[in-house]
Amino acid sequence: MEKSVYIKTAVIALVIFIAGIMMGLWLGQAKVNVLELTTSDLKDSVDNAEFQFALMDILKPEIACNYLISTADELGKTSDELASEVERYESAQKIAESDFVSLKRDYTSTLIRDWVAVEKIKKACEGDYVTILYFYSNENCEDCKDQGIILTYIKDKLDGNVMIFPLDTDLDVSTVNALEESFGVQTYPSLVIENSLYSGYQSLEEVTSALCAYNNNLEICEH
Amino acid sequence: MNLDTTLTLGVVFFMLYSSILFLVIYVDRKGSIRKDPAPKNKPPVTIVVPVYQGDKKELIEKAVRSCLELDYPQKDVIISWNGPRNDNYDFCKKFEGKCVNLISTEKPGKAAGMNNALRYIKTEFFCCLDGDSVFSKAALNAMIGYFENPKVSAVTSAMRVYNPKTLIQKVQWMEYLFAIYLRKLMSFLDGIYVVPGPGSAYRTKIVNELGGFDENNLTEDMEIAFRMQNKGYKIENSANAYVETSAPEHLWQLIRQRMRWYVGFFDNFVKYRFFVLNPKYGSLGMYILPMSVLWVFVLFYTFGKLFSNAAEGLSYGIRTLMLTGFNPDLIWMQFLESLHVQPTFMAWFLAVFVVIGITVMFLSLWVSGEKVAIKKRYVHYAVYFSAYSFLVFIFWAAAVTYLVARKVTKARLKW
Structure with missing residues (x-):
């Protein structure tokens, strides 16, 4: 058998x-x-x-x-x-x-x-929402994880008032490359909040103050 | 496909193969699983009850009584004391009589007790019944027929947990039933490599010819099985020869017992390593032993992966707390996120393994003659299903730690 x-x-x-x-x-x-x-x-x-x-x-x-x-x-x-x-x-x-x-x-x-x-x-139309472009990489970017956590928190807190566009830079998409060049992105993570570049990891305080500088009426800003 | 996925698929195939193999044997041999060969005659049998100072009096009594109450015509009982005496010894004296002899050796260890008894055994066959175990009435009758084949050196019993009370004993209750299923099916492959202390029967001539039990082996019941297999003798199993045995009550006792078993397995595996992939030893050498070792690696790989995933999730949670402070709704969101099952190949295989697992559980119940009784025993089943593999991982982790410590310090733990 x-x-x-x-x-x-x-x-x-x-x-x-x-x-x-x-x-x-x-x-x-x-x-x-x-x-x-x-x-x-x-x-x-x-x-x-x-x-x-x-x-x-x-x-x-x-x-x-x-x-x-x-x-x-x-x-x-x-x-x-x-x-x-x-x-x-x-x-x-x-x-x-x-x-x-x-x-x-x-x-x-x-x-x-x-x-x-x-x-x-x-x-x-003078919309009151803030946009964030988030340039990240999955390769050798430890800070990207932390940056992701911060952005998830911000999105959760501000719901419709902030729109985050996560852009994976490893994919070599030509429009992503063009945006990187035009905003001068050199390192990851990098954020573009309302057309201003924030290079490297941005802590919660830094992101908050950048957002509030743009729109002080957001829930996370100190009034 | 990356290395991780390739490894996972390898593990999946391995687990599929090994679980399906026993289902195939089951279907193949369905008719003879619960049938034992009827004995032409019933030769006299000696039953050795090895006892020592650690046994419980009431269990010794139950053990000896169960021997005398066996539904079998000619039987003698030898209570074989080993090691230093205590009041248990005096307690054993009260059984001495027409069919019961009490013998004693100062050498500690069950193997020493068994070897001492071998000098007194006059019958062609003998049984061993640990002092913490109880024979069912029909057990010996079920086993004796297998000895009609002169190549059969030992017949193993169907062990069940005696009166399971604690959660740990309830897990073992189901585990033992699964072992009855597995041992019976392994016997069809001539792959049994343990002749357990509770209730096994031996052919006296062969055990004497092999030189008795190894007194320096941690698991002498495994060592003698390897020696029998090495000489080309057969080890059979009867799924009807019920023996109830006491199982450790608490986790630490269980870990200690399993450490001894697994370290014993490792030592015997090393001692009989020439079996491995040697066609001379049939399925035992070609399949069962290599697979047993591979299982340990699979166990470590699977739990390693599980732990690393859990650690990753935990560190993500901690990072979130550190970076954004305490936010209950964010934690809740992350928790919900972790519940999402992704539609990948793993989902399919998990479903397959759940089906196989449940099937095997029912078959184990059938083979071991148990009623399903879900309402009555749902705790047994649930705990077994959810925690058993993790427990086995702990046992192996403890055994490996011990082996490494032994290698480094050259010290020997007393069991």
């Missing part, structure tokens, strides 16, 4: 094992598809925002701005949700990483378009 038992076991174990790997690949692909869909939704929302922006010339500015501010709010929320989904899936153990990398590049470009739209809306 002995040999046949070992062979039978090998066949069954292999079938379950391969099924598990296929299942893993399929689940991963399904997850990436969902994330891609959400990214494309975000893209559509950005397109929509740009379209609404074009309406500014025709509609009364107050009316257009009403729409635009709520659109900006939506954009901020969608990108936040997407960011945490992407982060969760990124930290999970995966068999195939390749699909995820292209998704993340697409997602990062969309984030930048999102940021541009939100900035434009803010200028035109």
